[in-house]
Amino acid sequence: xxxxxxxxxxxxxxxxxxxxxxxxxxxxxxxxxxxxxxxxxxxxxxxxxxxxxxxxxxxxxxxxxxxxxxxxxxxxxxxxxxxxxxxxxxxxxxxxxxxxxxxxxxxxxxxxxxxxxxxxxxxxxxxxxxxxxxxxxxxxxxxxxxxxxxxxxxxxxxxxxxxxxxxxxxxxxxxxxxxxxxxxxxxxxxxxxxxxxxxxxxxxxxxxxxxxxxxxxxxxxxxxxxxxxxxxxxxxxxxxxxxxxxxxxxxxxxxxxxxxxxxxxxxxxxxxxxxxxxxxxxx
Amino acid sequence: xxxxxxxxxxxxxxxxxxxxxxxxxxxxxxxxxxxxxxxxxxxxxxxxxxxxxxxxxxxxxxxxxxxxxxxxxxxxxxxxxxxxxxxxxxxxxxxxxxxxxxxxxxxxxxxxxxxxxxxxxxxxxxxxxxxxxxxxxxxxxxxxxxxxxxxxxxxxxxxxxxxxxxxxxxxxxxxxxxxxxxxxxxxxxxxxxxxxxxxxxxxxxxxxxxxxxxxxxxxxxxxxxxxxxxxxxxxxxxxxxxxxxxxxxxxxxxxxxxxxxxxxxxxxxxxxxxxxxxxxxxxxxxxxxxxxxxxxxxxxxxxxxx
Ligand SMILES: Nc1ncnc2c1ncn2[C@@H]1O[C@H](COP(=O)(O)OP(=O)(O)OP(=O)(O)O)[C@@H](O)[C@H]1O
Ligand SMILES: [Mg+2]
Numbered sequence: 288x289x290x291x292x293x294x295x296x297x298x299x300x301x302x303x304x305x306x307x308x309x310x311x312x313x314x315x316x317x318x319x320x321x322x323x324x325x326x327x328x329x330x331x332x333x334x335x336x337x338x339x340x341x342x343x344x345x346x347x348x349x350x351x352x353x354x355x356x357x358x359x360x361x362x363x364x365x366x367x368x369x370x371x372x373x374x375x376x377x378x379x380x381x382x383x384x385x386x387x388x389x390x391x392x393x394x395x396x397x398x399x400x401x402x403x404x405x406x407x408x409x410x411x412x413x414x415x416x417x418x419x420x421x422x423x424x425x426x427x428x429x430x431x432x433x434x435x436x437x438x439x440x441x442x443x444x445x446x447x448x449x450x451x452x453x454x455x456x457x458x459x460x461x462x463x464x465x466x467x468x469x470x471x472x473x474x475x476x477x478x479x480x481x482x483x484x485x486x487x488x489x490x491x492x493x494x495x496x497x498x499x500x501x502x503x504x505x506x507x508x509x510x511x512x513x514x515x516x517x518x519x520x521x522x523x524x525x526x527x528x529x530x531x532x533x534x535x536x537x538x539x540x541x542x543x544x545x546x547x548x549x550x551x552x553x554x555x556x557x558x559x560x561x562x563x564x565x566x567x568x569x570x
Numbered sequence: 571x572x573x574x575x576x577x578x579x580x581x582x583x584x585x586x587x588x589x590x591x592x593x594x595x596x597x598x599x600x601x602x603x604x605x606x607x608x609x610x611x612x613x614x615x616x617x618x619x620x621x622x623x624x625x626x627x628x629x630x631x632x633x634x635x636x637x638x639x640x641x642x643x644x645x646x647x648x649x650x651x652x653x654x655x656x657x658x659x660x661x662x663x664x665x666x667x668x669x670x671x672x673x674x675x676x677x678x679x680x681x682x683x684x685x686x687x688x689x690x691x692x693x694x695x696x697x698x699x700x701x702x703x704x705x706x707x708x709x710x711x712x713x714x715x716x717x718x719x720x721x722x723x724x725x726x727x728x729x730x731x732x733x734x735x736x737x738x739x740x741x742x743x744x745x746x747x748x749x750x751x752x753x754x755x756x757x758x759x760x761x762x763x764x765x766x767x768x769x770x771x772x773x774x775x776x777x778x779x780x781x782x783x784x785x786x787x788x789x790x791x792x793x794x795x796x797x798x799x800x801x802x803x804x805x806x807x808x809x810x811x812x813x814x815x816x817x818x819x820x821x822x823x824x825x826x827x828x829x830x831x832x833x834x835x836x837x838x839x840x841x842x843x844x845x846x847x848x849x850x851x852x853x854x855x856x857x858x859x860x861x862x863x864x865x866x867x868x869x870x871x872x873x874x875x876x
Contacts, residue, residue: 310639311672319670326662327655399653403710406618406647407670409636570620 316408316417320391324421330387334429337383341376341433342440349373349441353448369453370460371531373441374467380433381474381499384426388475389491391418392482392561401570411565415483419558422479423472430471434464459534466530473526473550474499480557483565499523506539514539525549571596571749572617572718577626579612579773586612588773589626594751596717599744601764601781602753605860609773610753611649614722618647630718642671646711647720651703651727656696660687660706663695664713673714681709686735700727708736718749725759737763757856761785771860781852788855793828796820796844803840810834822848 324330352364352372360367395401408414438460442452453460474495481491502521509518518524518539528537528546541549572594579587587609594600604610615621617628619635628635630645638644654663664678682688685705690698695706704727711719721740725733740763744750754760760767761781769777777784797803800821804814812825823831828845835842 308638308640308643309672311641311670315672316670319666319668322662322666322669323655323658326659326666327657329657394655398655399650400655402615402618402620402649402653403667404670405620406645406649407642407667409619409638409641567622569622570615 311408313413313417316413317420319407320414320417320421324387324391324425327390329390330425333383333387334425337380337426337429338433338436340379340383342436343376344379345373345376345437346440346444348375349444350448353444353450356448356450366535367451368535369442369445369451370438370457370463371535373437374434374463374531376437377430377433377467377471378500378503380429380471382496384429384471384475385478385492385495385499387425388422388478389482389488389495391422392479393486393488393491394482396482396486397488405570412562415479415558415562415565418479419476422475426472426475427469431468433471434467438464463531463534470526470530470550473522473554476554477522477557480554480561483561502539511538519546520549522550522553525553571629571631572751573629573632574613574617575627575629577613577616577628578624579609579616579621580624585773587616587623590770590773590775591626592768592775592778594749594768595766596749597744597747598765599740599750599752599763601760601767602751602770603755603757603760603767603856604753604770604776605755608755608770608860610755610770611722612773613770614647614649614720614751614753617720618645618649640671640714642667642716643673643714644716645718645720646714646716647722648704648707648711648724649720649722651700651707651724654695654703654706656694658695659692660695660698660709661691663706664709667710667713671714677713677715681712684712685709701729701732704728704732704736708739716748719743719751721750721752723753723755725754733759757851757853761852769856769859776859784855785852788850788852791824792848792850793823793826793831794820794844794846794848795823795831795842797835797840797842799840802838803835806834806838806840807831820844 349372352367356364395404404414405411438453438455445452455461455464477498478491478495481494482488485491485494499522502518502523506514506518506524515538519528519541524539525541525546528540529543529550532540532543532546540546574590574592574594577587577590578585590609590613602610602613612621616623617630617635630638635641635645658666661678661682664681665675667673668675668678679688682691685708687702687705687709690702695703698706704724708721708724711721724736728736740750740752744765752760752764757767764781766780767777767784768775769779794817795803796819804821807823807826808814810826810830812823812831815822815824826834828847832842832845
């Protein structure tokens, strides 16, 4: 390592400083959060995994259904829907995208870098909003690629297996795919909030994944009253209801509009709590 | 200028910082000294608005940290050099800090040159040695060309070459008119660098004094005397107003200078074998300050009178 040579001027003498100091704007915080997010290789690994896991899962599942289609079209596959069935792959991409959301917040606490972030931007709400924005951006973009990919791959497999297919020109289809892409940001955003609240990567990932998976695992086993009144309120069911409820209703689904309000409510509640804690607690 | 007033921080029932008041003036290097756990880092975090004080206030050039338009262009800080996400290169790390503070990106290259890590700027910060991390942290503090600089134990982990470098840097920053506040738990690290020291112990100010004044107070104040007739000499000196401590084969006299001691001895035909100023290192004085309550309250009183 070279030592700084004494010939290098340390800094401009104080008199040369610009007198006015332009105020830091939201877009400056946003740019810095974007640089932080995109300069970590783990972000891109998670994006790639999010897409590949979703595509792989959907391709395998579609092929499996195609193989047994003729035997089970009347029973197991009676409510087959070529638009919604391929989307189960999002369950896997959620894992990778939640890791992105959690890392953006909790990663700064585990490294201690949060001190630098908050020293640069003492308006903590602005930091939280910038983090949420970049996470939403990356996860929605990833969600869109994954959702389109899953749709195209599965239609190709369905068609070659002689199964019913869906078309991208159908407005219902477009609505489902668009909604699924946007909703891909929900759990990652809750990951940002959980990361701020828990300050632990492992803790926040576990919490958010539990919230997203437990209803899926337990859901079908519970009695109808629970499905309608408890499961339906949880974010995973609300997300599904908001995206596909209009074409594939279930007992645990609220009407799409109500479900959308629930989703927004969950995200808002998580960020409300994160904001209060971020503002009050010592960094 | 940093103005700390009655600053207090309690964590549960631990009082980390206890009604601390002091000023850090521009144009000089001010050392912030205290043993481990004295509250130096806590004070610095409160100055930067990271920890909320239990009570009291901090002003930076008259303003609260939170109200600064672009904090890092006015206050630069190095808190913990290792508190960096290791997966990013040094250059990318500085880039996000620059963007967050609305600092032009060309400044990143400049500060990398200043601290001498340009050649490894593309390497992941996680692979940096402690010394390189310290330099990166210093680069970060200098990024906004700020008027006020805080460094928490910047010398930690640096080799002698690095220590010399940082001393020169701190002095130059102060000479440019900036406010430079540097913590350390070793007086030896500060005595050649700092012009002024604020010493704290258990969260309280123990001394707030110019290094030169402190140096004068601790040296020259005592004289070491070796005499075969020490037993006769001691009471004579005491009568003349000195206080005496008995050391190994010598006595240490406080309150009389060498000339007076010599005169008294000559008047009474007492032979002296050795007569020399008894030098106390600043480090020893510092240890005394932080460990001996009586001593430090005396010093603080003297400083208050001067
Ligand atoms: N977040 C915290 N929660 C509880 N106690 C704390 C916290 N931060 C600091 N302390 C306590 O406050 C006291 C002062 O700690 P601080 O880190 O400020 O000391 P320091 O002077 O920087 O010490 P060192 O020379 O070891 O860095 C210590 O007793 C420490 O245990
Ligand atoms: Mg410390």
